[in-house]
Amino acid sequence: MPEAEVSLRLAFYIIEKGLAASDVDVAIDGAQVKTSSTIHFAIAEFLRDNGWRKNEGAENTWQGVYFHNSYNHNIRIHSKPGQGDVVSELATGRTLRAECKKGPLVRSKSSQEYPLLREALGQLLTIESISGDDLLAVAVPKSQKFDELTQRWRKAPLISRFGICLLTVDENNQVSGLPINKIAEPL
Numbered sequence: 275m276p277e278a279e280v281s282l283r284l285a286f287y288i289i290e291k292g293l294a295a296s297d298v299d300v301a302i303d304g305a306q307v308k309t310s311s312t313i314h315f316a317i318a319e320f321l322r323d324n325g326w327r328k329n330e331g332a333e334n335t336w337q338g339v340y341f342h343n344s345y346n347h348n349i350r351i352h353s354k355p356g357q358g359d360v361v362s363e364l365a366t367g368r369t370l371r372a373e374c375k376k377g378p379l380v381r382s383k384s385s386q387e388y389p390l391l392r393e394a395l396g397q398l399l400t401i402e403s404i405s406g407d408d409l410l411a412v413a414v415p416k417s418q419k420f421d422e423l424t425q426r427w428r429k430a431p432l433i434s435r436f437g438i439c440l441l442t443v444d445e446n447n448q449v450s451g452l453p454i455n456k457i458a459e460p461l
Contacts, residue, residue: 275415275445276315277376278306281359282349284372284413286324286447288362289345297339297348298362304353307336317351356402360413372411372441373398379417387419391427391440398438411439416450424451
């Protein structure tokens with residue numbers, strides 16, 4: 275599953291479950307979408323296939339604001355780094371900041387899941403600005419190997435101490451590992 279898809283499916287989940295207090299920001303690097311003439315992820319088609327439409331103006335770019343007739347909040351897609359791949363003010367007043375990574379949906383011999391999850395944790399630790407109320411997370415595709423790693427690493431002392439959420443995102447926009455008690459209670 276490409277990184278942009280992980281990010282967008284996490285945003286879908288936040289909006290669909292009524293967790294967002296406002297529009298959800300999704301940062302997608304242009305190289306995840308297209309390099310030269312090679313399309314890596316057909317983002318406009320993916321959003322359209324999932325019921326999301328672009329607001330008027332700037333139709334020639336994939337960046338912008340997308341709406342869905344079934345939901346009150348939009349998805350704002352941009353390419354600004356250093357804030358988190360998915361940033362959402364939650365209904366409780368907290369802000370969710372998630373770094374997302376691509377990954378295989380089936381187990382591979384190369385175990386690329388380890389370095390991908392570690393890289394996402396490293397990116398999370400270098401976000402340029404956070405507040406004490408931010409809920410920090412890493413999101414990866416749901417697979418057997420990622421499930422094993424996230425379940426084990428959630429118990430790691432520093433991940434546990436700092437309350438970093440390790441999330442898996444599936445192809446049905448479901449998210450595992452997001453502690454509802456941390457997002458359901460107001461500050």
